[in-house]
Amino acid sequence: MRVLVHAPGPPRHGVVRHAWLVARLAEAHGARSAVGAADLTHVQFTDALFGPDVAAAATAFEVWAAMVPRPLVVTLHDVPGADPDPARDARRGRGYARVAAVADAVVVSSEHEAANLERSTGRSAAVIPLPVETLPTGSAPPAWAGRPTLAVLGFVYPGKGHADAIDAAARSGIPLVAALGAVADGHAELHRELRERAADRGVDLLVTGSLTDADLAAAAAAATVPLAPARRVSASGSLATWIGCGRRPVAARGPYTAELAARHPDGLWLYDTDAELDAAVAACQADPSWTRAEPGAGPDVGPDVGAAHAALYRRVLAC
Numbered sequence: 001m002r003v004l005v006h007a008p009g010p011p012r013h014g015v016v017r018h019a020w021l022v023a024r025l026a027e028a029h030g031a032r033s034a035v036g037a038a039d040l041t042h043v044q045f046t047d048a049l050f051g052p053d054v055a056a057a058a059t060a061f062e063v064w065a066a067m068v069p070r071p072l073v074v075t076l077h078d079v080p081g082a083d084p085d086p087a088r089d090a091r092r093g094r095g096y097a098r099v100a101a102v103a104d105a106v107v108v109s110s111e112h113e114a115a116n117l118e119r120s121t122g123r124s125a126a127v128i129p130l131p132v133e134t135l136p137t138g139s140a141p142p143a144w145a146g147r148p149t150l151a152v153l154g155f156v157y158p159g160k161g162h163a164d165a166i167d168a169a170a171r172s173g174i175p176l177v178a179a180l181g182a183v184a185d186g187h188a189e190l191h192r193e194l195r196e197r198a199a200d201r202g203v204d205l206l207v208t209g210s211l212t213d214a215d216l217a218a219a220a221a222a223a224t225v226p227l228a229p230a231r232r233v234s235a236s237g238s239l240a241t242w243i244g245c246g247r248r249p250v251a252a253r254g255p256y257t258a259e260l261a262a263r264h265p266d267g268l269w270l271y272d273t274d275a276e277l278d279a280a281v282a283a284c285q286a287d288p289s290w291t292r293a294e295p296g297a298g299p300d301v302g303p304d305v306g307a308a309h310a311a312l313y314r315r316v317l318a319c
Contacts, residue, residue, distance in 0.1 A: 002034035025306025054095030071104035081116025093120035109235035151223030161229025220245035
């Protein structure tokens, strides 16, 4: 079974990494990545990688989809349904509906996303949870290792929760917030605001910039408290990365984190209020072992992801 894999964007983008990780996992189950002739096509879609706005992205996707081998499987990321701006949510819903309409099968990464997709587009989707990738180790610890640290993993962008991390560090007397990732394109102003917020509260803010996998693993290992403060994630590659690095993160309760915690009650520590966050931070400082596991030995975030994709491909081809 030959699969044409498509994920436009820079190699270190989370969606692009996901595409090639899935391809490697599926290859073990008979689904070989192909160049040129293929039995089907699997594309990863998020509007930000296909165009400057969701309408342009949907148009670009439709043009591209008309030229590739069928059947066409699309995995949707950043599914609409939780945006605080209802007008933007509606626009994105219309764009995603156009993308879903072109596909022979649609995949999402959480039950929460599947419900949002059906509500906004009327299209049902197969749910295949995000894989956990164990990152290579061997890099030296970062220069800040040993300092009490709250760490947030992933790009710096609105809604990721870095401001909440800064406030929590100030309340808990933790001197450093480490943002393990780069500032997303177009958000230099947010970076400036976060630096000012940290300075006002007597907290150091470190934005590491893009990290190699080994350096990211070393930084994740060095953090005192692994924190996932974003509340509106529909599925979280950052949570999967924390787990792959052998950490059990403290995570803001939301539909996706609640879904994950319901399956795996010991895999992460959920909080609702600032008081609950502060209690979790204090507990992690008192007993750092709670936040640590063998790399990749955190909660099983789903079935064998490669096998699940290969089975989906076979079902689509059979139809």
